[in-house]
Amino acid sequence: MASKTKNKVKGPGFGAWLKEKWNDNSITDPLHRTRYLQNLVFKIFAVSLIIGMCFTILYPIIKLFPMVLNDVEDLGNPDIVWVPKTFSLVSFKAAIRLVYGNFSIILWSLLYAASIAVIQVFISAMAGYVLGRIKVPGGTLIFFLIIVTFVVPDQALLISQYLRFKNFDIFGIFTALTGGPIDLINKPVTLYLLSLFGFGLKQSMFIYLFRQFFMGLPKELEEAALIDGCGFYKTYFRIALPNATPTIMTVAILSFVWNYGDTYYTGYFYPEGPFAAVKLSQRFAASQSDTVVTAVQTWFDKPAASGFAFDAVKQAAVLIFLVPLLIVYFCVQRSLVENMEQSGLVG
Amino acid sequence: MKQEANVENKPKKTRKPLTFATTQKINGYVFLAPWIIGFLLFFMIPIINTVIYSFNKVEVGDTGGMAMEFVGTNNYFDLFNTEVSTQSQQFIRVFTDENSNVLLNTPLIVIFSLFCALLVNAKYKGRGVVRVIFFLPIVLGLTIVTDLITVSTGGDVTAVATTATEESGFLMSLFTRVGFLPESVISFIVGVISDIFGIVSKAGVQTLMYLAALQSINPSLYEVAKIEGCTTYETFWKITFPMVGNTTLFIFVYTLVDLFLASKMSQEIYAFAFQSNKIGVGSALSVCFLLNVLIALVILVLILTKVVKLDYGK
Numbered sequence: 001m002a003s004k005t006k007n008k009v010k011g012p013g014f015g016a017w018l019k020e021k022w023n024d025n026s027i028t029d030p031l032h033r034t035r036y037l038q039n040l041v042f043k044i045f046a047v048s049l050i051i052g053m054c055f056t057i058l059y060p061i062i063k064l065f066p067m068v069l070n071d072v073e074d075l076g077n078p079d080i081v082w083v084p085k086t087f088s089l090v091s092f093k094a095a096i097r098l099v100y101g102n103f104s105i106i107l108w109s110l111l112y113a114a115s116i117a118v119i120q121v122f123i124s125a126m127a128g129y130v131l132g133r134i135k136v137p138g139g140t141l142i143f144f145l146i147i148v149t150f151v152v153p154d155q156a157l158l159i160s161q162y163l164r165f166k167n168f169d170i171f172g173i174f175t176a177l178t179g180g181p182i183d184l185i186n187k188p189v190t191l192y193l194l195s196l197f198g199f200g201l202k203q204s205m206f207i208y209l210f211r212q213f214f215m216g217l218p219k220e221l222e223e224a225a226l227i228d229g230c231g232f233y234k235t236y237f238r239i240a241l242p243n244a245t246p247t248i249m250t251v252a253i254l255s256f257v258w259n260y261g262d263t264y265y266t267g268y269f270y271p272e273g274p275f276a277a278v279k280l281s282q283r284f285a286a287s288q289s290d291t292v293v294t295a296v297q298t299w300f301d302k303p304a305a306s307g308f309a310f311d312a313v314k315q316a317a318v319l320i321f322l323v324p325l326l327i328v329y330f331c332v333q334r335s336l337v338e339n340m341e342q343s344g345l346v347g
Numbered sequence: 348m349k350q351e352a353n354v355e356n357k358p359k360k361t362r363k364p365l366t367f368a369t370t371q372k373i374n375g376y377v378f379l380a381p382w383i384i385g386f387l388l389f390f391m392i393p394i395i396n397t398v399i400y401s402f403n404k405v406e407v408g409d410t411g412g413m414a415m416e417f418v419g420t421n422n423y424f425d426l427f428n429t430e431v432s433t434q435s436q437q438f439i440r441v442f443t444d445e446n447s448n449v450l451l452n453t454p455l456i457v458i459f460s461l462f463c464a465l466l467v468n469a470k471y472k473g474r475g476v477v478r479v480i481f482f483l484p485i486v487l488g489l490t491i492v493t494d495l496i497t498v499s500t501g502g503d504v505t506a507v508a509t510t511a512t513e514e515s516g517f518l519m520s521l522f523t524r525v526g527f528l529p530e531s532v533i534s535f536i537v538g539v540i541s542d543i544f545g546i547v548s549k550a551g552v553q554t555l556m557y558l559a560a561l562q563s564i565n566p567s568l569y570e571v572a573k574i575e576g577c578t579t580y581e582t583f584w585k586i587t588f589p590m591v592g593n594t595t596l597f598i599f600v601y602t603l604v605d606l607f608l609a610s611k612m613s614q615e616i617y618a619f620a621f622q623s624n625k626i627g628v629g630s631a632l633s634v635c636f637l638l639n640v641l642i643a644l645v646i647l648v649l650i651l652t653k654v655v656k657l658d659y660g661k
Contacts, residue, residue, distance in 0.1 A: 050466055054480045056543050060487070060496050126378040135368075136375040142383070149390055151604050151644055155613035156637040159620045159629050160393035160400065197385025205601070207382070226367075232374040254485075254552070261489030268617070277491045284495055318495045325486045333479055337558055 068092065068316040072296055075308035090300050091309075095317035098295060099276070099283050108274035110324055112191075113260035119195045120203055120255045121248055127198060128210020129240055133222070143211065150204035158268060165190050165269060190269045201258050201265060206251045213247040214240065246339040253332055257325060276321055284314045394637075400630035422631035430619075430628055438615070438632075442639075445610040450643065452546070453603045455539065460550040460598065461591070464557035465583075484551030490609060493548050549605065553598045560594035561587065596651050603647060607640050 067075070068091045070084040100106060130136060131143050167181035184190045194200050198207065221243065225235045241248075266275045271282075284292070289310045296302055296309045365373075376383075401422050403415040427439050467474070467481050487493070528536075539546070564587065572582045607613070616636065620629030 046466070046469075050477055053463070053466070053547075054477060057480055057483055057487075057547050060544060064496070123381055127382045130375040130378045134371050134375040134378075136372050136379070139375075142379065145386060146382075149386070151600065151640065152390075152394075152637060153604065153608050153613060153640055155608065155616050156633040156640075157390070157393045157397060158613075158616055159626055159633060160396040161389060162621075163626075164389075164393060164396070194385075194389060196381060197389060198382035199385045199389040232370060236378075257486060257489070261491050263491050277489075280495060281491055314495050318492055322486065322492065329483070329486045330479070333482060334475075336482065336555065337478065337562075 064315050064319055067312050068319060070312065072300070072302050072309040072312055073304040075306065075312055090296065090302065091312040091316035092320070094292075094296050094299065094309075094313045095320060097299065098292065098313065099279055099317050100320060105274050105276050105279060106321075106324065109260055109276040112188075112266075112273075112275065113256045116191065116195050116200060116259045117252050117255040119192065120200050120206055121252050123196060123198050124203055124206035124251060125210050125241065125244060125248065126236075127207045128212075129214050129236060131207070132211040132214030133217075133219075133240070146204050146207055149199070150208065154264065162268060184269075186270055186272055188270055188273060191265055194265065194269075201255070201262055206255065209247055209251060210244070213244055217243060249332075249335060249339045253328075253336065256328070260325060280317055280321060284310075284317065397630045397633050397637075400626055401634045403627055405626040405630070418627070422627045423635070426628055426631050426635070430625075441611055441615065442635075445612050446639065446643070449603065449606040449610060452549075452606055453599065453647075456546055456550050456553065456602050456606075457595065457598055459546055460553035461557050461595075463550060463554040464561055465587075467554070467558055468561045481554060482551060484548050485555065486551075488548040488551045493545075549602070553602060556594055556598055556601075557591065560591040564590045596648070599647055599651055600644060603644060604640065607636075607643075612636050612639075 066080075066082050066084055069087050069089075070080065070091075071086045071088040072090050074080050074085055096103075127146075131139055131146070136142075162185070165184040168184040169181040184193075191200075195203065198204075217240070221239050222235050225239045230238065261277050263275075263277050263281050266273060267278045267281065271278060282288075289307060292310045292313055293305055293307060296305045296313060302309070400415075402417060402419060404418045404422075406414045427442075430438055463481055467478050487496075568586050568590075569582065572586055577585065612632070613636065616629050616632050619632055620626050
């Protein structure tokens with residue numbers, strides 16, 4: 001039984017392998033047999049577990065394809081589950097027409113995510129460097145406050161932040177200049193302001209990551225630079241920052257992905273902006289179901305399209321939304337683990 | 348800061364230049380300045396304002412200013428006694444539901460991600476492919492994706508829907524047949540299993556962090572354990588688990604905060620404040636939400652510091 005199962009894994013050279021195993025003491029010898037069998041059972045268990053988990057993770061994606069490639073009128077037919085009877089791209093066409101238009105919205109979202117990621121990396125690295133490396137009075141207090149800002153959920157501050165941006169004013173400067181506070185809601189500058197001042201999406205965590213990294217970095221490099229006559233800024237930009245590449249990569253990737261998919265900051269502070277995530281969540285809110293189905297029925301002459309068509313269009317839209325992210329993910333995933341390992345989170 | 352610089356500049360003219368430590372401090376504050384300004388503008392003032400709003404009846408005036416009227420703790424009483432949330436439930440119900448949900452799911456997600464990291468960290472053929480798949484939730488776990496990827500209207504395609512119920516029915520009967528667990532525990536387990544994607548989709552970053560932590564453990568520790576004859580089980584509890592203690596604490600905190608962010612309570616804040624225009628009640632909810640998260644965190648950290656050995660040196 002035991003050797004039979006192993007056969008599947010091994011494949012070629014089975015005869016020789018079996019002979020070797022047969023003559024091997026570890027099977028016939030009762031002392032070793034238990035351990036050998038235990039190992040084998042454990043291996044089979046682990047392999048099936050890994051395959052099962054992979055399947056669980058991929059299942060929603062796998063299930064997308066029959067749904068979106070099916071003809072919208074065939075959806076809901078219990079005879080057609082995995083293989084579509086007639087292939088059609090109506091769901092994709094509808095999704096593109098409903099949400100993406102000429103795809104400029106995706107480009108704008110990518111551009112937004114990238115620029116915010118750059119700002120977040122820059123600001124977080126500065127703060128993290130000082131907290132991890134330079135002894136400033138009150139540094140411990142500031143670090144404690146960063147932990148506090150990390151654990152305080154953004155939504156708890158939503159109302160007050162929203163009203164603040166609605167009537168934006170810094171210590172009365174704007175009232176003095178223009179005669180009244182300015183309305184910053186629905187302007188892109190709001191989002192950049194938040195990131196610029198260290199309160200973008202999950203930015204406290206990024207600062208924490210940088211601090212941990214700079215704490216672990218050997219001091220000698222910077223000391224040498226200082227002795228050789230580099231100033232504070234030159235040391236930072238020429239020595240500290242280039243050495244922080246792993247953390248910069250990690251933070252940049254996470255920041256990019258999260259900002260691309262963010263609907264909180266973009267949705268509340270700039271709801272009319274060109275953000276694919278926000279537009280998706282607005283267009284495919286549960287209450288919009290009828291509109292979408294009607295659109296599919298009239299645009300593509302599919303009178304029999306039912307509520308399932310809404311799901312199909314929705315999933316096609318998500319698939320298009322995911323494409324740039326997946327491309328980025330497959331490009332960087334190899335370095336992701338190595339970077340994270342060196343990024344200092346581990347301590 | 349300018350003043351400080353000036354004060355320091357005076358002696359420079361006469362005798363000695365700025366000491367090294369002082370320039371470091373000044374430059375340090377320059378680097379921290381954006382965050383400090385941001386902290387005051389976007390954190391401190393909003394948090395104080397939220398507390399103030401929660402004790403007032405707030406109305407937005409015609410000119411855009413705000414009219415406030417002090418009502419004491421009425422907003423808080425309203426929130427828990429009279430107000431009804433968007434799902435037309437008493438608010439206290441949403442509160443308890445979400446809390447139990449978060450507190451149950453946090454350890455599940457953390458354990459699951461540690462488990463995933465161990466699987467990915469082991470050496471076998473095809474590990475690269477498995478890694479690619481296991482970290483996919485970093486991308487797939489975005490709220491917008493998990494929200495939209497699931498089928499919402501009119502149930503699933505019928506056949507799939509029936510298999511799903513059959514599966515959980517099968518599990519139920521299996522567990523009851525074995526018959527040493529109480530019904531509530533079984534239904535909890537079955538619930539977890541059928542919502543496995545919910546857990547998987549939230550465990551992406553945590554798995555990444557755990558993997559990083561696992562890889563930074565000194566391999567010679569494992570060598571010693573092997574020579575001394577430890578079993579895999581013992582090695583895990585004596586070496587792996589203590590060595591990832593710091594990371595565990597961080598991941599627990601991260602997961603808890605993340606789950607609270609995604610909870611229904613946070614959406615209720617928006618619903619109260621801007622859809623039904625009760626800024627006062629919404630603010631009261633914000634304050635409760637905030638206290639809730641902080642209390643949950645303190646309890647969590649207190650428990651964890653008892654279980655996990657922490658390295659305070661860092």
